[in-house]
Amino acid sequence: MGAGSREQGAGPLRLGMVGGGRGAFIGGVHRLCARMDGQYELVAGALSSDPQRAQQSGAELSLSPDRVYTRFADMAAAEAKRPDGIEVVSIVTPNDSHHAIARAFLDRGIDVICDKPMTTTIADALDLVQTVRRTGLVFGVTHNYTGYPMVRQAREMVSAGELGTIRVVNVEYVQDWLTTKVEDTGQKQATWRVDPERAGAGGSLGDIGTHAYNLAGFVSGLATRELAADLSRFVPGRRLDDNVHMLLRFENGGRGMLWSSQVAPGNENALKLRVYGDKGGLEWQQEHPNQLRFTRTGQPPHVLSRGGPHLGSDAPRATRIPSGHPEGYLEAFANLYRDLAEQIRARRAKRKPDSAALLVPTVEDGAAGVQFIHAAVESSAKNGGWVGL
Secondary structure, eight states: OOTTOOSTTOOOEEEEEESOOTTOHHHHHHHHHHHTTTOEEEEEEEOOSSHHHHHHHHHHTTOOGGGBOSOHHHHHHHHHHSTTOOSEEEEOSOGGGHHHHHHHHHTTTOEEEEOSSOOSSHHHHHHHHHHHHHHOOOEEEOOGGGGSHHHHHHHHHHHTTTTOSEEEEEEEEEOOTTSSOGGGGTOHHHHHHTOHHHHOSOSHIIIIIHHHHHHHHHHHOOOEEEEEEEEEOOSTTOSSOSEEEEEEEETTSOEEEEEEESOOTTOSSEEEEEEEESSEEEEEETTEEEEEEEEETTSOOEEEETTSSSOOSHHHHTOOSOTTSOOOHHHHHHHHHHHHHHHHHHHHHTSOOOGGGGGSOBHHHHHHHHHHHHHHHHHHHTTSOOEEO
């Protein structure tokens, strides 16, 4: 299925959103990317728990006033009763509310798209896994970096054996925006991310470390057997980690390293992945996402370009504009929304979805991310001792 295609004669999926009101960065990203292929129409929202902010946010998005809610439970109940009610909900709230919101809509038969990390506890994560399996509903977790064409190209090359047996995976996601105690200024995005009551057990670990961990597994195809982690709080008075160093041991005997930091001056959004096997190696950087560096053992490196020749099938399907034109974050995010639309339409039509649309992180991937966070916290509490996954 190419970008923008959908069931013959079918209109956009009716989308609801919880969170993402005025001043929320990620809510705007989700809405923009959901619209990119014409697959969704936002028709309802519980955009804020503050009634005035909710109505203002709804008005700005041209929502009908009677479909702007202040409580997600009210939204789930009301929309489920409407003949034109929402078909899928997007959850873009802080981490502590994800589980309750997701259950409210899953229990009403509504498919779910959820920001990461999926929940703050392992028990809640496993509850969502069981609920999705029981209901057969679609549940996608927006680890959006899996939507980049060259990330999907890397995954396809590893899966095809072009790197041989994977020996080493190094991944890092490094930022600098929390180098000072930004949370004390009242900055909304910082305040909840350093609050264990809202963010969960991980700070930098949960916010961006989970992206790095997911990306490493997505491309390499390897499951982590155990990890050893060192979590730091470098900014005095900070309640959650702002830097993480970690060693990984994979089930195939391979080894990995993960570095996640939000206190590294000079780094804006530096996500970088390196994968090495006995036949070759790959390197990809999010800030230069349209190139993938590939080296066969004993040969000079060369660069594969998005939109260029000699690519597999996954990267072209995820590519939207010609080679040489910058393409990145929003398009990758939109690829996940497009793929989830295909999954939802296929489920409703009782047909198999396009296999290429199944690359979106699942509820099981979301649960793996939550387990990763808790294993890392446990390991660090044991002075970096190895903890099994």
